[in-house]
Amino acid sequence: MGRVNKLTVLAVISAGFIGLNGQAIATERTHKITNSDFFDIANMSNVQLSPDGKQAVWLESRWDKELDKAQKDLWLIDTKTRKTKRLTFTNESESSPQWSLDGQYIYYIGKQTNEDKKAPYNGKSQVFRLSIQGGESVPVTKEVEGVNAFQLGDDGSTLYFLGNKTKTDKDPWAGMRASHSTPKYGHGKVTTNPLYKLDLAHYQQSVLLDDDKVVWEFNVNADASQIARITTTDNELVNLEGWSDIEVFDTKTATNKVLPDSAWRDNAPSPYGWLLGLDWNENNQQLAFRIDFDGHPGKLFVATPKNDKANVIEVSRSGDMTLNSSDIQWRPNSNEICYRGADHARVKLFCSEIDGDQQGDTRTVIAGDLVIGSYSFSHDGKKLAFSHNGLDHFSDLFIADAASKKAKYKRITNINPQVDSWILPQISVVKWTAPDGTPVEGILDLPAGYKKGDGPLPLIVQIHGGPTSATPYALQHRSYGRSTFTANGWALLSPNYRGSTGYGDKFLTDLVGNEHDIEVADIMAGVDHLIEQGIVDGDKMAVMGWSNGGYLTNALISTTTRFKAASSGAGVFDQRLQWMLEDTPGHVINFMQGLPWEKPDAYTHGSSLTHADKIKTPTLIHIGENDQRVPLGHAQGLYRALKHYLNVPVELVIYPGEGHGLSKYQHRAAKMDWDQKWFEHYVLGKEVE
Known part of the structure; x- marks a missing residue:
C-alpha cells in the first residue's frame, strides 16, 4: 500500500448540539479551551441499569480544588423522563454500585468517619445501602479492616463480600522479623481475603470461605x-x-x-x-x-x-478487534457472552453465542463510531445502558435495545453542558505507511476552522501509554495532551503505532522484540506524512507522552534531533532498571523476550540510556515520587545524563506522594502549565514569563 496522498478525514466536529428532547439547539461556540477547563470536566463510569431498565446509576468523577483531588459520586437518572439526581455528597469517592433485586436500593462501597472512629465509621471501605427515594446512606458491613469487594446474591436477600485479614508467615526467619520489627521486610506478612455471607433479612454474618x-x-x-x-x-x-x-x-x-x-x-x-x-x-x-x-x-x-x-x-475474535478491559457479562435470558473490544480507535460492544462447548455467531451490538466506556443490561436482557465518548462530547449515558441486530441508541444525559459553548478541535483519523509497508493510523486534532491551504502548523506528537492500548477517535481534554494545544494553534498527532490494540494481532505483536525501533519508525513516518501534506511545519515540532508514551518520547529524542522540545512523563530510561524495580516485571520480559541475563542485547538496544549521547532536545521530565510502575530512578537517570554530562536544557519535576498517575489537582495543573510554557519557549521562541 502506497502513501496516502491526502488527509483522511472521517468526521469533523459539528457546530451545534442535539438537545436531549431530540430538537436541534443552535449553540454559538465562543469559548477557547484552556488548561483550567480540564478541571471542570465530569467523567462517567460504572454505568448500572436498574433491573426493570427504567432507571440507571453511574459514578461521576469531578475535580475538587479544595480537596486537591478528583471525587466520585453516585448519580441517578430516570431513563424515560431523563430527570437526574445526585445521590452522594461525601469527600470520599464511592465505588462499585449495584442495584437491589427490587430496584429500590443502591449498594456501594464507600468510606465514612465519625468521632469515635469505630467500624463502620472508621474510614475503612464498607458496603453502604442507599434508597433511591432519598435519605441517608446506611452501613451494611462493619469490618475493622474494611471490605475489599462485594456482590449481591440473585435471591435478593444475601450479600457476599471479601474482608481483609493479616497473615504472618511461619518460616524459620519469622522470629527474627518479629524481634526486629522496625525495618521493612520484603515478605513475611500477607493480607488475605476471607469471603463472608451476610443475610440481609436478619443481618446475620458468617464466614463462607477462609483459606488464607x-x-x-x-x-x-x-x-x-x-x-x-x-x-x-x-x-x-x-x-x-x-x-x-x-x-x-x-x-x-x-x-x-x-x-x-x-x-x-x-x-x-x-x-x-x-x-x-x-x-x-x-x-x-x-x-x-x-x-x-x-x-x-x-x-x-x-x-x-x-x-x-x-x-x-x-472465544474466537473476528477482524482486527482486540479485547478490551475486564467487564465481560452474560446477557440475561440469552446464551451470549458480551465484551468490549478495541477496533481501529473505536471501542465497541460485541456479543458471542455460546452453545455448550461450541461458539456461534458474534455480533457488534451497536454499529457506528463509538468509544464505549462501560455498559449494563436490564434484568430481562432487553435493554442496554452504556457510556460513550463522542466527537463533540465527553462520556455520556446512552440507551439501546440490547437484543436487536441493528440496535439504535439515544443519548439521555449531558453531564458537561459547558462543552456546548467550546470551540472544538477538528478530529480525524489520518493514515500513512510505515517504512516496511505496514499501514498505520493515528488521531489528528487540528484547530477549529483550519484549512489545508492555511499553511503548516507547529506539531505536537502525543504518544499513548501501554503500549498495549490505543488513542481513541473521540474528543479528549487530557493533562497529557489533546484539546488545549489545538486551541492555541498547534496540530496534534496521536499515533497508534505498532503494538497498539484494535489493528489486528500481527500489528500488536510486531512490537515484541522490536521496541525502540519499529514503533519509532512508525511515528516518524506519520510525522513526515503530515509535513508532506503541508499541514505541519517540520521545523516546529515537539513530542510528549506518559508511561510508555514517556518511554517513546525518550526513544525518539535519542534517535532524532528533529524535535525542538520534549515532555517525558513517567518514562522508562533503562530496561534493566525497569525489570529490577517495577511492580509488573513480566511486561519487560514479554517485550525483551527473556530475562536480562538471557537477552542482554535486547535490554541494551531497548534502553534509551544506551543512546543517550545522541540527545540534543530540551527535555521536561515529569515523575511521581512513589511511582511503582516506572520508578523515580528512570527520571533521575535521564536528568543526570542531560544536566551533568550532555549539557542539554532539562527540568526535572517530581510530584510528592504521587504514583504512576497524578491524582492531585495542583499537580495536574502544574504539569499542563509546564508543558505549555516549555513548548512555547523551545518550539515557538516565546520568552519565559
Missing part, C-alpha cells in the same frame, strides 16, 4: 452453588501477572478446585498474563473469564467446571 488466599476478584453463581475466585498466595502485584489461579468453590460439598491453566499459561504466547473478569452464566454451570497480556492479544474463555476437570473453550 489473596483474592483479587470473586463471583457467585445464581443459585449460590459455586463461587469463582482469582487468587494468589501473596499481595505483591508480580504474583498476579503469572502466578494467579482461578479457583471454584462448591458450597454444597465445601470443596475447592483450581482450574487447569494450560490454555492461558502453557499454551499462551506468554506465561505472564493477567487473569481478570469473572461472570457465571445464569445456567449456573458456565464461567466466563479473561486474560490480558502485555504485547500479546488477550483471550476470553468459557469454562464448565465438572468434578476434577473443566471443559474450557476459547
Whole structure:
C-alpha cells in the first residue's frame, strides 16, 4: 500500500448540539479551551441499569480544588423522563454500585468517619445501602479492616463480600522479623481475603470461605452453588501477572478446585498474563473469564467446571478487534457472552453465542463510531445502558435495545453542558505507511476552522501509554495532551503505532522484540506524512507522552534531533532498571523476550540510556515520587545524563506522594502549565514569563 496522498478525514466536529428532547439547539461556540477547563470536566463510569431498565446509576468523577483531588459520586437518572439526581455528597469517592433485586436500593462501597472512629465509621471501605427515594446512606458491613469487594446474591436477600485479614508467615526467619520489627521486610506478612455471607433479612454474618488466599476478584453463581475466585498466595502485584489461579468453590460439598491453566499459561504466547473478569452464566454451570497480556492479544474463555476437570473453550475474535478491559457479562435470558473490544480507535460492544462447548455467531451490538466506556443490561436482557465518548462530547449515558441486530441508541444525559459553548478541535483519523509497508493510523486534532491551504502548523506528537492500548477517535481534554494545544494553534498527532490494540494481532505483536525501533519508525513516518501534506511545519515540532508514551518520547529524542522540545512523563530510561524495580516485571520480559541475563542485547538496544549521547532536545521530565510502575530512578537517570554530562536544557519535576498517575489537582495543573510554557519557549521562541 502506497502513501496516502491526502488527509483522511472521517468526521469533523459539528457546530451545534442535539438537545436531549431530540430538537436541534443552535449553540454559538465562543469559548477557547484552556488548561483550567480540564478541571471542570465530569467523567462517567460504572454505568448500572436498574433491573426493570427504567432507571440507571453511574459514578461521576469531578475535580475538587479544595480537596486537591478528583471525587466520585453516585448519580441517578430516570431513563424515560431523563430527570437526574445526585445521590452522594461525601469527600470520599464511592465505588462499585449495584442495584437491589427490587430496584429500590443502591449498594456501594464507600468510606465514612465519625468521632469515635469505630467500624463502620472508621474510614475503612464498607458496603453502604442507599434508597433511591432519598435519605441517608446506611452501613451494611462493619469490618475493622474494611471490605475489599462485594456482590449481591440473585435471591435478593444475601450479600457476599471479601474482608481483609493479616497473615504472618511461619518460616524459620519469622522470629527474627518479629524481634526486629522496625525495618521493612520484603515478605513475611500477607493480607488475605476471607469471603463472608451476610443475610440481609436478619443481618446475620458468617464466614463462607477462609483459606488464607489473596483474592483479587470473586463471583457467585445464581443459585449460590459455586463461587469463582482469582487468587494468589501473596499481595505483591508480580504474583498476579503469572502466578494467579482461578479457583471454584462448591458450597454444597465445601470443596475447592483450581482450574487447569494450560490454555492461558502453557499454551499462551506468554506465561505472564493477567487473569481478570469473572461472570457465571445464569445456567449456573458456565464461567466466563479473561486474560490480558502485555504485547500479546488477550483471550476470553468459557469454562464448565465438572468434578476434577473443566471443559474450557476459547472465544474466537473476528477482524482486527482486540479485547478490551475486564467487564465481560452474560446477557440475561440469552446464551451470549458480551465484551468490549478495541477496533481501529473505536471501542465497541460485541456479543458471542455460546452453545455448550461450541461458539456461534458474534455480533457488534451497536454499529457506528463509538468509544464505549462501560455498559449494563436490564434484568430481562432487553435493554442496554452504556457510556460513550463522542466527537463533540465527553462520556455520556446512552440507551439501546440490547437484543436487536441493528440496535439504535439515544443519548439521555449531558453531564458537561459547558462543552456546548467550546470551540472544538477538528478530529480525524489520518493514515500513512510505515517504512516496511505496514499501514498505520493515528488521531489528528487540528484547530477549529483550519484549512489545508492555511499553511503548516507547529506539531505536537502525543504518544499513548501501554503500549498495549490505543488513542481513541473521540474528543479528549487530557493533562497529557489533546484539546488545549489545538486551541492555541498547534496540530496534534496521536499515533497508534505498532503494538497498539484494535489493528489486528500481527500489528500488536510486531512490537515484541522490536521496541525502540519499529514503533519509532512508525511515528516518524506519520510525522513526515503530515509535513508532506503541508499541514505541519517540520521545523516546529515537539513530542510528549506518559508511561510508555514517556518511554517513546525518550526513544525518539535519542534517535532524532528533529524535535525542538520534549515532555517525558513517567518514562522508562533503562530496561534493566525497569525489570529490577517495577511492580509488573513480566511486561519487560514479554517485550525483551527473556530475562536480562538471557537477552542482554535486547535490554541494551531497548534502553534509551544506551543512546543517550545522541540527545540534543530540551527535555521536561515529569515523575511521581512513589511511582511503582516506572520508578523515580528512570527520571533521575535521564536528568543526570542531560544536566551533568550532555549539557542539554532539562527540568526535572517530581510530584510528592504521587504514583504512576497524578491524582492531585495542583499537580495536574502544574504539569499542563509546564508543558505549555516549555513548548512555547523551545518550539515557538516565546520568552519565559
